[in-house]
Amino acid sequence: MAQTFLKKKHIKFFERCLQILPSRYCSLDNNRMTVGFFGISGLDMLDSLDVLENDKENIINWIYSLQLLPDDIDSNIHQCGFRGSTTLGNPFKAEEARKHPIPLDSGHIANTYTALLSLIILGNDLSGVDKRSVTTGLRYLQQEDGSFCCVPEGSENDKRLVFCCVPEGSENDMRFVYCACCISYILDDWRGVNKDKAVQFIKNSMSYEGGIGQGPGTEAHGGSTFCAIAALVLMDKLYEAFNEKEIKRLKQWCISRQQTGFQGRPNKPVDTCYSFWVGATLKLLDMFELTDKGFNRGYMLETQNSITGGFAKWPDHTPDALHAYFGVCGMSLVGEEGIQPMHPALNVSQRAADHLENIHKLWQSKS
Incomplete structure (x- = not known):
């Protein structure tokens, strides 16, 4: 697999996602908006929204x-x-x-x-x-x-x-x-949103391992841990929800998910999308600099398709819209040249987040 980030190939991949999809995507027809988001945000992360101008x-x-x-x-x-x-x-x-x-x-x-x-x-x-x-x-x-x-x-x-x-x-x-x-x-x-209830649900979902599951009593998972921590950050409740000991265990659980890339749970294979899910969580916890960016980047590049563009979850597998998007996001977190920096909590480019901030200022000036 090529060890160079194939930006132009990925741009073409996301363009195709917005134009025509393989038949296997038929089952996702009722979630077409989310598939569209992967294409739109993927192009934005690659600083290539101009291809959608028309x-x-x-x-x-x-x-x-x-x-x-x-x-x-x-x-x-x-x-x-x-x-x-x-x-x-x-x-x-x-x-x-x-x-x-x-x-x-x-x-x-x-x-x-x-x-x-x-x-x-x-x-x-x-x-x-x-x-x-x-x-x-x-x-x-x-x-x-x-x-x-x-x-x-x-x-x-x-x-x-x-x-x-x-x-x-x-x-x-x-x-x-x-x-x-x-x-x-x-x-x-x-x-x-009843913030107090939401925060309590998140607290109740922390497992004995230190990570966070989809709900109380469930296994800790990289995806649900991101969702929980990002939600708390957006609510400005992270350090109200968890004490210092719990935050330390959470950081340890997340940092332990790196093998070469990141896995979603212990004893599971690494998967491209967790370079974002777990990587972004570590970013929100001010721990991402302790990861091995070289190993992480190397694994993600093994899953990129040098012919069609896009990323797959594993090497030598077919790329799909979700893993292509989160692969690009993961590459953003490691500082890959040619990719925009992220607002990790919202899962969007910092440029888009800045635009949202300007909208908020406009709303507040009119209220």
Whole structure:
């Protein structure tokens, strides 16, 4: 495998992700927004958004078309947010969809997160986002234990929740706690999150090993540890949630995940995406400089495809959108030339995060 970072190949890979995908991606059609985010943010990280200049407005309009808006009497406000695609057949224009809602239609917390980030990356000012309905929708997703579901669940006691996307309830774990915190941070509005409950859920999810699982009593995992620590950083609650001893154990667990690249759990093979998940966690804990960047970079380059571009999870495997994106993010963390620096907590370029900060200043000046 080439030991040179093939930037031009990766640019072409992300361009293809936004144009046409192999048939094996069909099962991800309802999460098209998130796959799109990997392509958009991947190009941004490579400082190559200019290749989208002719399509930028069309992409922004497509993203806004996925926003589920409240009807005139707010009967569906618990379902608001951004869909992952038009799988249900709703009209391209959000206003038309508002007038003719589909009973089982619903936003999805992960796609809301990636939609908002994509808009920021593309330079949009978020003026088209119905902030009130998005934050209200978040409140319906938070559970008693502080975790979040990805879509609203049905309830016999609330007639508004009878026709929800998943009447029996959805998964609820650390991934969606992170998404909720990112959405609230982006919109500069935390009314949709009970911070105390969310922090307690994260605290309860720390395992005996020192890492953090998807929920209480679950195995510590690199992905869920990132979600937990990034959520606490965005809430400005990291050192309130964990004491000095717990932070030390957490750092030790994370730094121990490096073999050549990083693994997600003990006794598991290394995987490209954990160079971001664990690497970004160490960055947030001010520990990344203690990693072996040479070993980490070397492993990631072994997984890059010299023909098509993109990264795979393992050497000699087919690259995919997720690992290609997090491979680029991992290379950013080790300081690879030609890649933008990251805002690790939001999982976006620092340039995009700076644009978001300017949006916040504008909102605050008008309030």
